[in-house]
Amino acid sequence: MIVFNKNFSIKRRLIFCQFPLFFFIISFFVLIFFRWNLSLTKINQMTACNADCLVWDAPVYDLGVLGGLIALIGFSRLFYYPLRWIFCVFVSSVILFYVIDVFIYDLFSLRLQLADILKYSSDISGNKTVAWPRIKSFFGVSLFFTGAAACCFAILAIFSNFQKNNYRKIVGCLAAFPLLFVLRYLPQDKNYVLENQNQDFISANIPGGGDKEFSKEFKNELLKLPASQEVCQKSDEIFKSVVLVVVESLSAYQSKNIAGLRNYLPHLDDISRKYAYLDEFYANGFTTDGGLIALLTGHVPLPQINRYQSTDVFSGYKESKQDFFKTLKVGGVHTSYFTSADLNFLKSRDWLENLGFDYIEGPDNSYYSALPRGVFADPGDKALYQRYLNWLDEGLIKGRMFSVIQTVTTHPPFVIPGSEKRGEEAAFQYADEALGGFVRALEDRGFFDAGVLVITGDHRSMTLLTAAEREVLGPSAPARVPAVIVGKSFEGRGRIAGQWQQTDVIPSVLAGFGMESCTSDYQGRFFGERVEAKFIFHALGMERDKVLVKIKNHKKPFFVKLNGDATDWVLKPQEVKNADAVVQEINRQRADLPVVDSNIAHELLKIYNFIN
Structure with missing residues (x-):
């Protein structure tokens, strides 16, 4: 005792x-x-x-x-x-x-x-x-x-x-x-x-600065601030059709041509050399929803309060900048969205419908009914591309069109439907081969005579970030994804110098269709008269209370630490005259976002029947 x-x-x-x-x-x-x-x-x-x-x-x-x-x-x-x-x-x-x-x-x-x-x-x-x-x-x-x-x-x-x-x-x-x-x-x-x-x-339970709310007075002042000044211009029409392919987890380090590290994408590298690629391209977020928000709304997916503990990932991003989809509709451009991902996940279909897509199709289409499936009911990239080609061949769309194709096969854990092969390299080699076949099929149809294909990733792959990658790509490695442009007018162009980002897609597509498009210090354009953004924002995944800021003509990025009213530079760039205005812009954009419910645990408990 x-x-x-x-x-x-x-x-x-x-x-x-x-x-x-x-x-x-x-x-x-x-x-x-x-x-x-x-x-x-x-x-x-x-x-x-x-x-x-x-x-x-x-x-x-x-x-x-x-x-x-x-x-x-x-x-x-x-x-x-x-x-x-x-x-x-x-x-x-x-x-x-x-x-x-x-x-x-x-x-x-x-x-x-x-x-x-x-x-x-x-x-x-x-x-x-x-x-x-x-x-x-x-x-x-x-x-x-x-x-x-x-x-x-x-x-x-x-x-x-x-x-x-x-x-x-x-x-x-x-x-x-x-x-x-x-x-x-x-x-x-x-x-x-x-x-x-x-x-x-x-440590995981210590609240980060990203979830620290602004004081009521500070937020009111931020909401009174005007949006960043834009310069708008109308361009001559360049394309009749634009197709945006968003490849899951496509990353710069996987490309031998872009980063010189891995050789997972030989077909895409050949395509980039034959046509063109944007030299320094940034994802604005680190998740699929973040990438889609940037690409399809033109907004940087900066974290609102509780964002990373919530399933309401699209809250606050239900309208696109420059009235993108309304402008396309008025201009007679048909919009379509094809994906092999489950559109019920995170209420993606509802969000896409709200944006204004004319046609939305997921893996529940009868074309895929007899095919083996991977994660998120994925029938595979090859099947997705073939389904889009079949739809294109039906000739239902007679005029101009904007299509988005979102792939899934290269999502971790890298399951290839109908194959015993697993792993990042195998999945990306499969996806790369499928993408190469898709480009050749469009070439055979003469699509590029009046159309353009933009290939990019939704975010850097959620795999381990290695020392070799950091050495080659620097501190901005977590934000770097490829962006390849395929079209007759881009044949033989190769590397297009400059710093570009996902939010540049909307002004670029509008310019490509000959419509008015706007740029600012925070949003550029790579079609028509090219304009680089002076400041690029990337919401970091590894340090979620920080925003990476890539400043034009500065080799290394800077970082802003989110901390409510005290949000500020980690190390202020002394050479930039309007550095405080950059922090203010981050605060202004975040102040305009709603506070979302921290409900991930609740939804999981419901799925496993722990709560009603």
Whole structure:
């Protein structure tokens, strides 16, 4: 029997009671291993990176937690025994939440959010079909047993005596926290775009600056500001038809011609050399919805409050700049959208209909009914391109047209429908071959005599960012995607110098059709009279409270840290006269966006029938 008093003692033959702190550390190391192994498994499932998945972010973050717990145990020795129960409760709570976080991450691929526990705890009912089998599994039993052991050893360590060199050992415990915490700041040779997947649950629950609201007075002042000044002009008609192909996760580093790193896209590289490509092209966001928002509305997908904890990803982006779709309709341009992605996901169909597309088609079309499927019900890029060609051959559209084709096959975990091949390289080689065949088919039909094809990516692939990529593309590597232009008037043009972005597509398409188009310091145009934006914004995925700002004629980008009223440059560009106006523009755009509901956890709990 353990007696907690001033003369606390326990049978010396029980070695784990003689050295409880040592066994607590061992137990917590096992928990760290559980989460590290789980995070590597999740990254591999998402990116099919296999051996390249080995990143140390998760364990170094968790070592900081361990250091904090060791320091608390040491600090508790300075207090009388009754007060040590406070430390027991706190340390045990941290361990408990750590275990729950690992279990939730295993079950839902979602991190524990303490706000969600408070929000939904009264509405959660037991679910024997989802949670209970995993709790009874070897992983579940091992996880909870190790967590319980860590709690027991921590309590024993708090109530035991160091005996000899007591204060020296207390100082040693206190020193553990800064020594272990600083490890998370050591440089990593690889980074993953979903940063909170590797953070410890405490860091993941600290609100970022991106979710800090503006004060009412500051927001009112921002809403009074005029939009950035635009320069508008009407162009001569260049094209009868424009097709925009948005290739899932197409990235600059995959192109030998653009970055010289990988050779995943030989067909696209040949096409870019035969026709033209925009030399330095930026995605404005890091997700598919962000890319589509930029391409089809002309708005930068800057994060509104709770954006990254919400399924309402299109909220605030339901109208395009320059009345794009209305202008096309008035000008007699038919608009169509073809995708192999499930249009019910994130209410994508509703958003596209609201934008004003005349025709929208997803993978539920009867053409795909007998075909094998991949992720998001994807029938494959080849089938998608062939379906569009069939639609084109039907000749239903007699006049001018604007079409968007959104692919899916290269979405992680890189599943090729009807094939046993897996992985990023295999998926992109498949997609590249399909894209090459599509371009040749359009050439055979004479499409490029009066039409143009723009090929780009929705965002950089959500795979590990390597040191080699950062060395070649610099700090802007997370934002870089290819942009290839195929058309008779672009034959033999090759590299088009300058800095370009997804939001430049709307002014460019309008100019291509001979309509009035507008540019500003923040939006350019690459058809007609080319105009580069002076400032390009990219909402970062790795540091979600920061916006990358690429300034014209500056090789390296700068960064703005979002922090409500205190939003400012991380390092202010001294050579730029209107640098403060750039921060003000970011604030103005964000102030105009609605606050969205933090509902991702709620939707997942509904899917798994945990709540009604």
